[in-house]
Amino acid sequence: MKVLNFPTKRVAVGALIRDQASRLLLVKPVYREGWLLPGGVVDSDESPRSGLCRELREELGLILEPQELLCVDYVSAHDNFADGLHLLFNGGVLSDDLIRELTVCDSELHTLQWLVVEEAMNILIPSLARRLRCLLMNATDQVLYMENGEYVNLSHS
DSSP states (O other): OOOOOOOOOEEEEEEEEEOTTOOEEEEEESSSSSBBOSEEEOOTTOOHHHHHHHHHHHHHOOOOOOOEEEEEEEEOOBTTBOOEEEEEEEEEEOOHHHHHHOOOOTTTEEEEEEEOHHHHHHHBOHHHHHHHHHHHHTOOSSOEEEETTEEOOOOOO
């Protein structure tokens, strides 16, 4: 079978994971500055859901199925990154037992921490902070579509 040569986009996934106190799980990667939500780049021939599950397993030893898709954010090319789609999933609330079992993969992460939303916003990389702020300001039961962290209203009513 011949594969057609269409343009490709980088696809990244993240999980919004909370503890019992509603704090967010943040990770400090070894490969870049700043703090992120757990997740990463989806491999070729891998679905976003599968990519997220793989990243959570590799980075944190966490076996978790995402509960729902929260938003899709188109991010323009910037710095050394090509443009891409970033999908944020609801990772749910972890039990204390699951939290104790988390293991930081030294080749991928320096550390992790749990922070309330306001504190998390201060240390997340700017694009992720914008995405999270937009998501929280436009909370709905629908998947949000964003461009560069800004909500795009797709309703034509």
